[in-house]
Amino acid sequence: TMKNVYVTRCIPQVGIDLLSQHFHVRSNQQPRKLTRQELLDGIKGVDGVLTSGTDKIDAELMDLNPGIRCFSNYAVGFDNMDVAAATQRRVLCTNTPDVLNDSTAEMAWALLMAVARRVVESDRIMRTRQWTGWEPQEFLGGDITGKTLGIIGAGRIGTSIAMKSRGFDMQILYSGRRNNSELDAKLNARFVDMDTLLQSSDFVSLSVALNAQTYHLIGARELALMKPTAYLINTARGPVVDEAALVQALKSKQIAGAGLDVYEFEPDMVEGLELLENTVLTTHIGSATYATRNAMAVKAATNLIAALKGEMPPDCLNPQVFD
Numbered sequence: 001t002m003k004n005v006y007v008t009r010c011i012p013q014v015g016i017d018l019l020s021q022h023f024h025v026r027s028n029q030q031p032r033k034l035t036r037q038e039l040l041d042g043i044k045g046v047d048g049v050l051t052s053g054t055d056k057i058d059a060e061l062m063d064l065n066p067g068i069r070c071f072s073n074y075a076v077g078f079d080n081m082d083v084a085a086a087t088q089r090r091v092l093c094t095n096t097p098d099v100l101n102d103s104t105a106e107m108a109w110a111l112l113m114a115v116a117r118r119v120v121e122s123d124r125i126m127r128t129r130q131w132t133g134w135e136p137q138e139f140l141g142g143d144i145t146g147k148t149l150g151i152i153g154a155g156r157i158g159t160s161i162a163m164k165s166r167g168f169d170m171q172i173l174y175s176g177r178r179n180n181s182e183l184d185a186k187l188n189a190r191f192v193d194m195d196t197l198l199q200s201s202d203f204v205s206l207s208v209a210l211n212a213q214t215y216h217l218i219g220a221r222e223l224a225l226m227k228p229t230a231y232l233i234n235t236a237r238g239p240v241v242d243e244a245a246l247v248q249a250l251k252s253k254q255i256a257g258a259g260l261d262v263y264e265f266e267p268d269m270v271e272g273l274e275l276l277e278n279t280v281l282t283t284h285i286g287s288a289t290y291a292t293r294n295a296m297a298v299k300a301a302t303n304l305i306a307a308l309k310g311e312m313p314p315d316c317l318n319p320q321v322f323d
């Protein structure tokens with residue numbers, strides 16, 4: 001008999017088609033995240049779940065559904081899942097690394113360039129017919145070429161962001177848990193402590209996973225270390241930044257600006273952020289290209305299929321389950 005799976009979000013059809021070759025598939029058809037109760041109702045009696053970062057996968061949910069053998073996250077980040085609790089219960093967890101490295105890095109660059117060159121602010125003036133004509137000292141911004149880019153968290157995505165700086169002749173600094181030989185070799189990058197990075201960079205870009213160690217990694221103290229001409233770019237997770245402290249730093253011009261794709265309390269943002277001209281604000285679209293979202297759907301489905309066949313999924317977050 002075929003196993004049953006539940007898909008919590010409207011993922012691209014290619015993922016549903018793949019799953020349907022192996023399982024009875026039920027899914028959330030509405031273009032919104034499920035409430036807790038809807039999620040619990042949806043996953044009742046299934047063998048596996050294709051989840052997303054907007055679903056909280058915790059011990060309670062696992063204990064209510066002991067038949068579920070795998071949670072396949074449609075995301076590279078997995079801060080929404082209690083992987084330790086899953087491991088204890090011998091439940092597999094997977095994610096979708098690598099396929100979104102380039103698109104997320106491109107988004108970081110889109111934010112970097114947009115905030116430095118005031119693209120959105122200027123667009124707003126044009127489309128509201130407020131532009132009065134060319135001015136020598138209007139909409140001046142920061143330079144990019146030859147400047148210093150600091151990467152906090154030089155993993156897969158951070159490395160991709162750094163590599164894309166090559167056309168801009170930038171000096172690359174990075175901090176994190178370990179030294180990155182690819183960045184050292186290809187970009188002559190420097191591995192420095194985070195405070196040095198914050199003090200020396202013209203652009204600070206965040207690419208760390210969200211966990212207990214990185215929650216509010218960037219707060220008032222860290223923002224105060226940045227240059228008044230520097231920009232903060234966040235394509236990682238909102239809670240890595242103390243958003244209220246960021247609003248203060250932007251308001252007081254302690255830093256020059258911020259390009260944000262993620263927020264501490266999504267889909268909300270801290271009051272006042274929307275009023276600041278020195279920000280570019282996007283809606284958690286780092287991986288949102290047609291090709292990448294399709295590739296994530298294939299990857300998440302492939303992981304779930306392997307797991308429910310009793311095989312090691314390609315992107316297993318807790319291979320200890322097989323010990």
Ligand code: GLV
Nearest residue numbers: 074075076077287
């Ligand atoms: C998106 O935020 C992801 O983690 O893939």
Ligand code: GLV
Nearest residue numbers: 133134135136137
């Ligand atoms: C600006 O438009 C210039 O020609 O320098």
